[in-house]
Amino acid sequence: MSPRLTKNWSGNDRRSIAREIGMNRFTIGMALAGAMVFSSAAAAQDDESARATRWNELAQEIFVGKQLQNGDAKISLEAPDRAFDAALVPITISVQNPEDVKSIYLVIDDNPAPVAAHFTFGPAGDPQSLKLRVRVSQYTNIHAVEETKQGVLYESHRFVKASGGCSAPSGSYDQAALAGIGDMKLRLVGDPNPGPLREAQLLIRHPNFNGMQMDPATQGYTPARFLKSIDATFGGALVFHLDSDISLAADPAISFVFKAPSKGKLAITARDSDDAVFEHSFDFDSQGS
Structure with missing residues (x-):
C-alpha cells in the first residue's frame, strides 16, 4: 500500500x-x-x-483393439519443427529392424484425413527408409507407426508447426494441372554399385486435388482428384503397396529401398480417385539403370 x-x-x-x-x-x-x-x-x-x-x-x-508401444528405439520420424511450406512438408521414416516390418502408417493427427499413407511391404521391399511429402492443415502431431510381422505396433511422433497446407492453392488448376497426369520418373540414389539393395525416388505427376483448394479464376473449389494407391514390383515381386489419401502432396515424390540382386524390371501402377490407372516400368540391372 x-x-x-x-x-x-x-x-x-x-x-x-x-x-x-x-x-x-x-x-x-x-x-x-x-x-x-x-x-x-x-x-x-x-x-x-x-x-x-x-x-x-x-x-x-x-488400430481397432490393438495396443501401441513406444517405438522410439524401433522407428524414427524426421520432420521440420516449423515447415517452410505447409503444402510440401518433407517426412523421413527410418526403422531399425527392417526385416521384421510388415507395414508402416503415417498419421497426421489433425488433418481432415489423418491417415496420409499406409505402406505394406513385399518380398522385394526393404522398409529401412521412406521419404515423402505431405500437406499439413494445422499445428499437429505426426505419427509413424510400425507394424511388425508378429502384429506388434510401435509408434513414434513429432510435433510440426504448419498450417493451411490442405487448402493452399497448388499453383495450377484444372487443365493446366492435369497436363501430363500420370507421367513418372525414377531416380536412383547413392552408389551405382551398392549391392543387392537400391534406393530410388519415384516421381509421379498428379495434382492430388483434395477438394479444399479454391480456384481464384472461378472462385469455386477444385473438385477432388487424388492418388489412392501405388503398387511397386521388381521382377514380379512386390516392393510395396501404398494406400494414400488427400494428405499426400501434389506431384508425389517417394523415396524407398528395394532388393534388386540382378537385372529386372521395376513396375509401377498408380490409381486415383477417378479410377484412372497409370502404369510405367523401368528396366535396369544391379549396376544401374
Whole structure:
C-alpha cells in the first residue's frame, strides 16, 4: 500500500514514496509476468493433453483393439519443427529392424484425413527408409507407426508447426494441372554399385486435388482428384503397396529401398480417385539403370 501524503512531507519523503511506487510497479509487473508464464504453461499443458486425447481416439479408430508401444528405439520420424511450406512438408521414416516390418502408417493427427499413407511391404521391399511429402492443415502431431510381422505396433511422433497446407492453392488448376497426369520418373540414389539393395525416388505427376483448394479464376473449389494407391514390383515381386489419401502432396515424390540382386524390371501402377490407372516400368540391372 502506498504511503499517505501529509502537509509536512519532505524531499526524503518524496524519494521514499517514489521508491515504494517503483517497487510496487516492479512487483505488479513481476506478478503479471508470472501469471502470463503460468497461463502459457497451462495452455501448453492443455494443448498437450488435447493432442494426447486426439491420438488415443485416432489410434482406437485406426488400430481397432490393438495396443501401441513406444517405438522410439524401433522407428524414427524426421520432420521440420516449423515447415517452410505447409503444402510440401518433407517426412523421413527410418526403422531399425527392417526385416521384421510388415507395414508402416503415417498419421497426421489433425488433418481432415489423418491417415496420409499406409505402406505394406513385399518380398522385394526393404522398409529401412521412406521419404515423402505431405500437406499439413494445422499445428499437429505426426505419427509413424510400425507394424511388425508378429502384429506388434510401435509408434513414434513429432510435433510440426504448419498450417493451411490442405487448402493452399497448388499453383495450377484444372487443365493446366492435369497436363501430363500420370507421367513418372525414377531416380536412383547413392552408389551405382551398392549391392543387392537400391534406393530410388519415384516421381509421379498428379495434382492430388483434395477438394479444399479454391480456384481464384472461378472462385469455386477444385473438385477432388487424388492418388489412392501405388503398387511397386521388381521382377514380379512386390516392393510395396501404398494406400494414400488427400494428405499426400501434389506431384508425389517417394523415396524407398528395394532388393534388386540382378537385372529386372521395376513396375509401377498408380490409381486415383477417378479410377484412372497409370502404369510405367523401368528396366535396369544391379549396376544401374
